[in-house]
Amino acid sequence: MVLSSCVKETSLPVSLVLDIQYTKPIIDLEGIDARFAADIFYDDFDLTNFDIFLPKSLEPTGLVVFIHGGGFKAGDKSFFYSDYFQANIRDILRNNIAVATINYRLLEQHDPIGVIKPLNDSKRAIQFLRYFHKDFNIRKDDIALFGSSAGAGTALWLATNDDMRESHSNDYINKEGTRVKGIALRISQSTYNFEKWITDVFDEYGMTWDDYIDVVGENSLFDMYGISSWEEYDTPEIEEYKKKVDMLVMISSDDPEIWIQNSFHPNELPMTRTDVNHHAFHAREIREYADAAGVANVCTYGKPILYSDPSGESYVDFLIRKVNE
DSSP, X not given: OBSSSOOSGXXXXXXXXXXXXXXXXXXXXXXXXXXXEEEEESSSSTTOEEEEEEEOOSSOEEEEEEEOOSTTTSOOGGGGGSHHHHHHHHHHHHTTEXXXXXXXXXXXXXXXSOTHHHHHHHHHHHHHHHHTHHHHTEEEEEEEEEEEXXXXXXXXXXXXXXXXXXXXXXXXXXXXXXXXXXEEEESOOSOSOTHHIIIIITGGGTOOHXXXXXXXXXXXXXXXXXXXXXXXXXXXXXXXXXXXXXXXHHOOTTSOEEEEEEOSSOSSOOOSHHHHHHOHHHHHHHHHHHHHHTOOEEEEETTTTSEEOTTOOOHHHHHHHHHHO
């Protein structure tokens, strides 16, 4: 925990002290010598916390940060402890790389802030880990992200933004950088400007805006933008909001390398919210925009597979490679 009554910019103390309480690892590490700490708060909201595995090392290590999915309305950092991922955690630790898994605030019904809220929470988690890099024995410049679904979209948003450090902030954590060395995305969305899902992602299917709203529901769209009506949607403020969460447009040549796989949902007109959110063509668009910007990427998409990177590199190997570059 952070030994401070508040970590807000208006009342941040001169210095922060981190008291890390190590406990028994939540998964079987199969003999790996690593410490584990749970529920370390990076801000003072109920869900702004993370768990971390720290391999025993005389020298500072790199770090992989996992961001869970759930449509920004559900999910938890513990998803990374499912049987599917446990071997991956051990593989990363065996390569002398720390692993963290983070929570963030979820969207509420009629959320007044919208998706910027959980996106900014994840940003602060990265900055917090950097600020306390000595406490965690990590190299603050050697961080890579792995996200699933909404967590993948979050990782893409973090990677495609320019550095979001606030150099003149009174909050020391906000002064830390937000750029990372690589991102691995699993069933990602390509942008949170949803109109581009019609014009770019699903253009060949002839999906209309009304079709999209029928599938996802207008309240889901409103919650993502922090609004409650179509009158609010059709305003200059929401036009600006959409620009701030349009990762495709933000992709630029200085962005980190991307690994992405969207190959779990069929190559057809999506008829459910899950298929809309995880469709293979999100990965296709990310790859096309990344290629156009000169951003290296390792991409696989389609069910059946429509494109697969010749390297065959797994996301674990990708993350280890990027952290160590």
